[in-house]
Amino acid sequence: MQLMKKGFILTALILISIGIKSQPSRQWTLNECIQYALENNITLKKSKLAKQSATEGLKQAKADLLPNISLSTNQSVGYRPWTDMGISTVTNGTVATSVKKTYYNGSYGLNLNWTVWNGNRNINNIKLNRITEEQAELDTETNSNIIQEEIAKLYIQILYMKEAITVANQSYAVSVKNEERGRELVEVGKMSKADLAQLTAQRASDKYTLVNAESNLANYKLQLKQLLELTGNDDFDIHTPEISDEDALTDIPQLQSIYESALVLRPEIRKSILSIEAGNTNLSIAKAGYMPTISITGGGGTSSTSMTSKNWGTQLKTNFDASVGATISIPISDNRKTKTAISKAKIEQAESMLDLEDKKKQIYYTIDSYWLDATTNQQKFIAAIDDVRSEEASYELLSEQFELGMKNIIELMSGKTNLINARYNKLQSKYMAILNIQLLNFYKGDKIDI
Structure with missing residues (x-):
């Protein structure tokens, strides 16, 4: 009975283990990859922390308008x-004098210091910190866009490699079949061993191509997994959507319209515009160095001591005093510090304007590159469709003629190579056209959706 019980438990554990292993791994869609990365990517998390730090800086700048009060x-x-010396007291007509060598003193004060006006430095500092906060937010948006683009590129590469592996498998299967047929022909004396050796070499080459494609697929999956900040040894795979040839033949947006939209929407451009505003604000802050500073000070205080016969409350009352005053500080000479600050602020303005022009050019070059790749690959794809059909028909005819002894092994292998290359070219141009069209739409303001 005990043996049967142990056997039942062991069987159950084996079935559970098999059930766990047989569960299919999760297949990530492109949207799931993007959403997960936006929530978990470390670079984005750091950008969000920088935004929080900038917000705290803005709060501090606003608080600087208030007076400083200390107790x-x-x-x-x-x-x-x-x-x-001592303290004399009269009790029942008798004067008593006590001398205390140890004594106690206490003082209490309330102080206020308020900068009323300093050439609007405080006001402009608030503006500057608000700009810094907005720039930190735009940095987060920029990093988000970069991550989305990288995910889309890797996702498309994985889809391409999956289909490339299918082509490589088909090519390898044909090579194996040709090698087997070649052995049969050698046995009956219709093919030389030299020709068979070429078929064997072709089969080995196709096997290497297949293994290399599988290695590239694993590498692209690893890169995507790392971009998503995924850890562990769990299998990682993506969902393979239904992609038709029409997806690669959709209309390509106009280059100029994409660029005009990008100038309005892209965070890199908006950050550069804010940098120009920050330069103007810094210039105003620097010019404030020539302005006077007006501040108000005030305070009140009292004290007490054990060297008197008055009680503590009376001492605090009689010793209390208060004062209030205004201070005007007019700069006369500051060893050129203000002039230097103004000159540097103007240089910063010029640099910000150049940076904006540079960002515009970078955006244009990127869009132009995507547009050219989309147009070129779309044209290549159209040509590749006809090329594949032609090569398939040609190889089928070559195979029949080879079986009849009308074509030699060199011509057969050449036809097979041409067919495989045509299929690879079709796949590559198809997926590259889809990727670049998606990236163009992304720069126009649309979501990446494959």
């Missing part, structure tokens, strides 16, 4: 070993 107190104990 202070000092408590001390003193010792006079050789003093002959």
